[in-house]
Amino acid sequence: MAKKRSRSSTPVSTELPPVNFTEDGECRYLHLGTEWIQGAMRLDDPLVLELEYIQRMMAWLLFMDPDSVPERHAMQLGLGAASLTRFTHLRMQLLTSCIELNPIVYSACRQWFRLPDNNETLNVVLADASREIRQPEWQGAIDALQVDLYDHEAAAPVLDDADFYQDCRNLLTPDGIMTVNLFGRSSSFDQSVERIAAAFGDEALWAFKPTREGNTVVLAQRTASRPSRALWEQRADIIRERWGLPANKWLNALRPLVRR
Incomplete structure (x- = not known):
């Protein structure tokens, strides 16, 4: 496991937005002082991935032998409502790390969104992700990197430059994969x-394909490959059976990204 780092080691700006939540009787939603939903948790089953784009952030599973998954290391950049962190840590029993800037988000997830405390297989680090991911202990250590970094305005990714994505690639094992949520009210998709x-x-x-809410999940492989449809169909059945994810639906919505 990567070396644990102090949750209070990184100064946090006093300009971070407030954190609050709402409920509709079925789900609890995390907000950063606005109406924009930063994450969701189903009240009767906190380990279900409620939002469609969050489910799609798990599509790295299609590219890996399912029997190898228990030995993998998942990392989230941005905690949100801890949906992915809970899922990879508690449902999948994976070594899980997460980097989150805002200590109030972390406290909210501990209090309202059933995030466990750090332990031998869970390491939530309070730090600036752009700096933390350059630490030597993370290099080449991550199999599944899940990036969902938006502020309270939800206009564009907070970290989105070429150097950041190169740093993300450096985190990955040879067959590792990054999944990133691209969403915004500004037209930033092509630039990202x-x-x-x-x-x-x-x-x-x-x-x-974009979800109805406008989220487009992009996957980037450390080592490019083109798995066959037959292999994906086989793995999708296993993913659905083992982890309850709608992987069969992914097959018709996920394609190689061809740039214009």
Whole structure:
């Protein structure tokens, strides 16, 4: 496991937004002082991934032998409502690390969203992700990197430059994969894809069709490959059976990303 780092080691800006939650009787939603939903948890089953784009952030599973998954290391950049962190740690029993800037988000997830305390297989680090992911202990250590970094305005990714995506690639094992949520009210998708391609290469990129809410999940492989449809169908059945994810639906929505 990567070396644990103090949760109070990184200064946090006093300008971070407030954290609050709402409920509709079925789900609890995390907000950063606005109406924008930063994450969700089903009240009767906290380990279900409620939002469609969050489910798609798990599509790295299609590219890996299911029997190898228990030995993998998952990392989230941005805690949100801890949906992915809970899922990879508690449901999948994976070694899980997460980097979150805002200590109030972390406290909210501990209090309202059933996030366990750090332990031998869970390591939530309070730090600036752009700096933390450059630490030597993370290099080449991550199999599944899940990036969902938005502020309270939800206008564009907070970290989105070419150097950041190169740092993300450096985190990955040879068959590791990054999944990133691209969403915003500004038209930043093409620019984000261009920067990801500069780091990973065009042949390594895959993308889902946008969800109804406007989230597009992009996948970037450390080592490009083209799994066969038959292999994906086989793995999708296993993913659904073992982890309850709608992987069969992913097959018709996920394609190699061809840039214009």
